[in-house]
Amino acid sequence: MRRLLIACLALSCAAAQAQVYRWTDGSGRTVVSDTPPPGKARNVERNTATPLPDDGLPYAVKRAAEAFPVVLYTAPNCVTECQQARELLNGRGVPFAERKLEKPEEIAELKQLVGEPYVPSLKVGNQSQRGYDANAWHKLLDLAAYPKTAAKRSTSP
Numbered sequence: 001m002r003r004l005l006i007a008c009l010a011l012s013c014a015a016a017q018a019q020v021y022r023w024t025d026g027s028g029r030t031v032v033s034d035t036p037p038p039g040k041a042r043n044v045e046r047n048t049a050t051p052l053p054d055d056g057l058p059y060a061v062k063r064a065a066e067a068f069p070v071v072l073y074t075a076p077n078c079v080t081e082c083q084q085a086r087e088l089l090n091g092r093g094v095p096f097a098e099r100k101l102e103k104p105e106e107i108a109e110l111k112q113l114v115g116e117p118y119v120p121s122l123k124v125g126n127q128s129q130r131g132y133d134a135n136a137w138h139k140l141l142d143l144a145a146y147p148k149t150a151a152k153r154s155t156s157p
Contacts, residue, residue, distance in 0.1 A: 068125030068144035070096035085120040093150030
């Protein structure tokens with residue numbers, strides 16, 4: 001029984017490392033398969049499937065972050081409101097990139113996004129909010145399907 005279990009585990013590990021092929025068939029359809037494409041296939045791509053690292057984030061957060069990445073715009077002289085903004089995002093368990101406005105091109109990017117270089121500002125996917133307004137920020141995050149509260153991460157010894 002133990003040998004059978006080991007063999008099953010070995011096979012499942014081998015399957016996780018299988019080749020994945022993507023190609024366009026003669027009808028113009030895109031095909032993704034673990035078998036090599038036929039000779040008439042176009043645009044053939046070959047990848048080795050590798051499992052994604054477990055970063056401890058819940059599935060819902062990962063999905064929301066892929067579809068609607070979050071960027072927090074701050075500045076070195078922004079203390080209280082920027083800290084509140086970070087706490088709101090961290091309290092909901094939202095992964096985010098923080099851009100501290102220090103260079104003229106960073107300031108121009110924010111000006112183009114929200115009309116003026118006002119911090120803190122938040123970008124969720126293609127939507128943005130100028131200034132810290134907890135209710136507006138929660139609405140943006142809700143629309144992007146981020147969970148309302150941070151999930152407890154499991155820790156293993």
